[in-house]
Amino acid sequence: MTMKPGERVAIVGCGPVGTVLALALYKNGIPVTIFEQEPGTVKDQRAATLHLTTVEFLDDLGVFEDFIDLGMKAPLYQFGDRQTGKAVAEFDHGVLADEVRFPYAFQYEQYKLVDSIVAHIGDTTDVEYRFSCKVTGVDQTAAAARVTFENQDGETESMDCVYVVACDGARSTVRDLAGIEFEGFTWPERFVKIATTFDFYAAERGYCTRNFLSDPDEWCNLFHVPGENGERIWRTVFPVKTGETDEYVLSEEGVQARLQRFFPKEGEYPIAYKGLYPVHQRVAKSFNAGRVLLAGDASHANNPIGGLGMNGGIHDAVNLAGKLHAILNKDEDTALLDRYSRQRRKAQIDGVQAQSMANKKLMEAREPKERARQLDEIRHTAEDLELHKAYLRKSSMILGLQAAESVQ
Numbered sequence: 001m002t003m004k005p006g007e008r009v010a011i012v013g014c015g016p017v018g019t020v021l022a023l024a025l026y027k028n029g030i031p032v033t034i035f036e037q038e039p040g041t042v043k044d045q046r047a048a049t050l051h052l053t054t055v056e057f058l059d060d061l062g063v064f065e066d067f068i069d070l071g072m073k074a075p076l077y078q079f080g081d082r083q084t085g086k087a088v089a090e091f092d093h094g095v096l097a098d099e100v101r102f103p104y105a106f107q108y109e110q111y112k113l114v115d116s117i118v119a120h121i122g123d124t125t126d127v128e129y130r131f132s133c134k135v136t137g138v139d140q141t142a143a144a145a146r147v148t149f150e151n152q153d154g155e156t157e158s159m160d161c162v163y164v165v166a167c168d169g170a171r172s173t174v175r176d177l178a179g180i181e182f183e184g185f186t187w188p189e190r191f192v193k194i195a196t197t198f199d200f201y202a203a204e205r206g207y208c209t210r211n212f213l214s215d216p217d218e219w220c221n222l223f224h225v226p227g228e229n230g231e232r233i234w235r236t237v238f239p240v241k242t243g244e245t246d247e248y249v250l251s252e253e254g255v256q257a258r259l260q261r262f263f264p265k266e267g268e269y270p271i272a273y274k275g276l277y278p279v280h281q282r283v284a285k286s287f288n289a290g291r292v293l294l295a296g297d298a299s300h301a302n303n304p305i306g307g308l309g310m311n312g313g314i315h316d317a318v319n320l321a322g323k324l325h326a327i328l329n330k331d332e333d334t335a336l337l338d339r340y341s342r343q344r345r346k347a348q349i350d351g352v353q354a355q356s357m358a359n360k361k362l363m364e365a366r367e368p369k370e371r372a373r374q375l376d377e378i379r380h381t382a383e384d385l386e387l388h389k390a391y392l393r394k395s396s397m398i399l400g401l402q403a404a405e406s407v408q
Contacts (some may be wrong), residue, residue, distance in 0.1 A: 017296030184282030351400025
């Protein structure tokens with residue numbers, strides 16, 4: 001089909017996946033309208049790591065150069081053992097320098113990425129933002145779709161479009177309206193994120209930018225992110241034990257106790273922000289239902305160990321934009337959208353879901369012999385160059401992308 005004047009793609013959700021999709025469609029001459037129930041872009045302290053595969057996509061879209069000097073290159077990451085206080089293995093993306101354009105992960109918080117993309121797109125009628133608008137209905141025929149929403153004045157409106165793309169998160173309204181099942185499970189424990197301006201580099205504790213510290217009772221992820229105005233922020237992520245109340249976990253007492261228990265020091269930690277959230281391992285049964293399409297957390301959710309969720313969502317957006325460009329601008333068959341679903345489900349199930357669960361298992365192994373075996377294996381992997389490279393191809397999502405792209 002060829003688009004007619006006035007036709008647009010509707011994107012629900014103005015997060016990193018929705019804005020990357022909007023940028024990619026805009027670059028291909030496809031106008032979009034983004035619906036967001038919040039009054040503007042959200043300063044959401046969630047994902048902060050862009051893997052090298054994602055950086056390549058953002059560079060292809062022409063936006064990476066806008067913020068390369070604002071974020072932080074992270075070529076190294078470590079697995080550590082809390083019980084010994086030592087690093088078990090260190091991985092260096094630099095060993096892939098002859099295979100990839102950007103041999104590093106890049107630390108840049110998702111809300112900054114969103115703002116950078118919005119600024120890059122600039123003021124154009126081809127990308128319309130409808131903030132403070134809550135989508136309440138989606139209808140479709142063989143020829144078109146219609147989005148019904150409450151506008152910023154509380155009035156009901158509707159807009160006709162060619163496709164509706166759900167980028168509205170794990171609790172997606174659009175996915176539910178389309179009747180698509182969100183298969184999988186929710187972990188029994190929750191995770192707490194605590195950010196501090198305490199400088200772990202200055203403390204000379206041997207940490208690099210990204211650290212995974214394993215322990216059978218209480219593991220921790222420790223990441224350095226740029227923060228605001230040159231400020232150094234260190235994010236920690238811990239599992240929350242059963243029985244701990246929300247009030248205690250997020251209280252000053254609970255936050256300080258958790259940090260001091262893992263990283264003891266004199267005096268309190270300065271706290272930048274904190275948050276508590278449930279953790280899921282879920283994948284939508286299908287990423288498409290007629291003219292309703294899913295991308296990002298609306299189509300998959302995983303535990304955050306390894307920083308795979310947002311990256312997988314951006315990969316969805318780039319893949320989907322290419323398919324929509326082929327259908328809308330080149331009159332290719334809409335069966336491409338079935339292929340999109342097959343490709344991105346494979347990338348999730350065989351790649352992101354499997355890898356993130358393996359990462360969690362490594363962090364929390366309890367049985368002493370199994371824990372020792374896992375740590376010996378990751379140590380040996382890091383020390384052997386070919387195994388080192390193979391591990392990075394997998395953890396950086398290179399292999400998952402290649403496997404998904406091969407799906408017909």
